[in-house]
Amino acid sequence: MHDNSFLARTLHRRSFFRVAGAGAAASALVLAGCAKEDTITPVPTNQQLVIGKADSVNFTVLNYAYLLEQLEAAFYDKVVTTPPADLLPGELAYLTDLRDHEFIHREYLKFALGSNAYDASFVTQFVFDFSSLTLTTRQGVWTAAQKLEDIGVAAYNGVAKHITTTGYLNMLAKLASVEARHAALAHEVLQAGSWAAPIGATGLDAAKTPIEVVALIQPFVPIEISTAYLPTT
Amino acid sequence: MNILKLLANLAETNPEQLEQSAPRRAALESLGRFSAKALAAALPFGLATLPAQARTTLTILDSLDLALQLERLQEALYSRALAVTGxxxxxxxxxxxxxxxxxxxxxxxxxxxxxxxxxxxxxxxAPANYDFTGTKNGTQPALFADVFTDFDQFLRLAQLLEDAGVRAYKGQVEYLSTNDFILQTALQLHATEARHAARIRVMRKQRGATVKPWPSPTDTSITVAGKTDIAYAGEDALQQYLPDFRPVPFQLLPVGFPGSTVLTQGVPEAFDEPLTLVQATALLALFTY
Known part of the structure; x- marks a missing residue:
């Protein structure tokens, strides 16, 4: 395991990351600064990634979107850094655009969240785990992109109603349709005419609750995601 | 008229007093009954209770009507294209x-x-009369003279209307925020429109056009100044703002890669921008008479 990985660090810091909400993590950071890391005794607790805050549904939803954009950004970054050998002409350009868009989305949400970002006080960012995906073939890469983009679309469609201010709602809506365009492309490159796959019998694209989405993305996140503050509908 | 005085007067007006006619009010009160039908089966969650403040809800009906007009326009375009023989x-x-x-x-x-x-x-x-050439039934020069004989021209109009449809839904979501059910449905419609737009764009690219699946500053323009350019007005914004009006300083954030054009291409591509009801209505008017 790489020394910089989140899990390696947390073997030492486990007790400080039981709650990763910004407030709790920030106070943990102060404590961490006071103690010698080596003297911390690992505590065998169930470590969790806590998305959002009890007292702000808006920051909770923005953090949830931020985690999804981080996931997509990390995915495309990995793919563009080590692209499969059998990509067709034009596909690396598409993947590079997708990476750029997701980096921009990630930083946009991170900037909007500021100190309210769930990871604002993390000493080391965790590393997403894509070992369940086949990223050595174009088939594998685009299949994974379809999955992640379709999840992203359904996540935005399902969660936006919980936002309580129109400013944040408009922010998410600007991203949501770009994710749907990404999703359509990821379907098209593998099979022409498959862009509509998730659209149901009433002509509506999919919507999923945060709980449903967390279950789908958990395999890519090396820490159990807590759904404690996420909306249940 | 002193604009400040006008604004002051408006600010003092109770929104409840701005309610419109009685039929409209009755319509609003029964809007809450709209889940029992087909949608309820498709979408397993209940309607949020409608707020008492009628002014916002009146706008929900206005938003739904705009969406209906756009969907009818698009449906008619595809319907006529599919009816072309040869x-x-x-x-x-x-x-x-x-x-x-x-x-x-x-x-x-x-x-x-x-x-x-x-x-x-x-x-x-009521449904409008449509003229997809843009001549408004022969009363002005055509915008898409060969829309049903030149497939590329048809695709350009389809792209224009689908992109504008995405933007029009996006412009309305904030007015739907008092009704969770309608808001979510609108976002699901919005995503479907975005998939349409991306597919149309991919088809155009396959036929040799310089275009990406998302609006990009690198796309070859398909609009006419003063007419159809309203569909993309503001779409290539280089700057984004937070709800507190702070600009997002992308130039200082880790979004760039050596030699990339991320600030001038990536940023405008990464955000679809809204259209207002007035802009969307102006676009609709180009193809209706």
Missing amino acids: TFFPADPTFRASVVAMQRHQQQHIVLLTDAIVSSGSTAS
Whole structure:
């Protein structure tokens, strides 16, 4: 395991990351600064990634979107850094655009969240785990992109109603349709005419609750995601 | 008229007093009944209780009506294209199949939106007459003279209307925020429109056009100044703002890569921008008479 990985660090810091909400993590950071890391005794607790805050549904939803954009950004970054050998002409350009868009989305949400970002006080960012995906073939890469983009679309469609201010709602809506365009492309490159796959019998694209989405993305996140503050509908 | 005085007067006005006619009010009160129908089966969650403040909810009906008009326009475009005999569609069968699917979606959206409006006790506006050449029934020069004989011209108009549809839905979401059910449905419609737009764009690219699946500053323009350019007005914004009006300093954030054009291409591509009701209505007017 790489020394910089989140899990390696947390073997030492486990007790400080039981709650990763910004407030709790920030106070943990102060404590961490006071103690010698080596003297911390690992505590065998169930470590969790806590998305959002009890007292702000808006920051909770923005953090949830931020985690999804981080996931997509990390995915495309990995793919563009080590692209499969059998990509067709034009596909690396598409993947590079997708990476750029997701980096921009990630930083946009991170900037909007500021100190309210769930990871604002993390000493080391965790590393997403894509070992369940086949990223050595174009088939594998685009299949994974379809999955992640379709999840992203359904996540935005399902969660936006919980936002309580129109400013944040408009922010998410600007991203949501770009994710749907990404999703359509990821379907098209593998099979022409498959862009509509998730659209149901009433002509509506999919919507999923945060709980449903967390279950789908958990395999890519090396820490159990807590759904404690996420909306249940 | 002193604009400040006007604003002061408006600010003092109780929104409740701005309610419009009694039929409209009755329609609003019954809007809450709109989940029992087809949508309830498709979407397993209940309607949020409608707030008492009628002014916002009146805007929900206005938003639904705009959406209905856009969906009808798109449905008519595809319907007429599919009715063209001869070799209008290219040999690749997925092109025609995609337009068939899009037309089906627009029909479904029309049913859904009409249900929403009618279930609320209001009345859907009458369908307009459409002229997809843009001559308004021969009264002005054409914008798409060969829309049903030149497949590339048809695709350009389809792209224009689908992109504008995405933007129009996006412009309305903030007015739907008092009703969770309608808001989510609108976002799901919005995503379907975005998939349509991306597919149309990919079809154009396959036929040699310089275009990406998302609006990009690198796309070859398909608009006419002073007419159809309203569909993309503001879409290539280089700057984003937070709700507190702070600009997002992308130039200082880790979004760039050596030699990339991320600030001038990536940023405008990464955000679809809204259209206002007035802008969307102006675009609709180009193809209706």
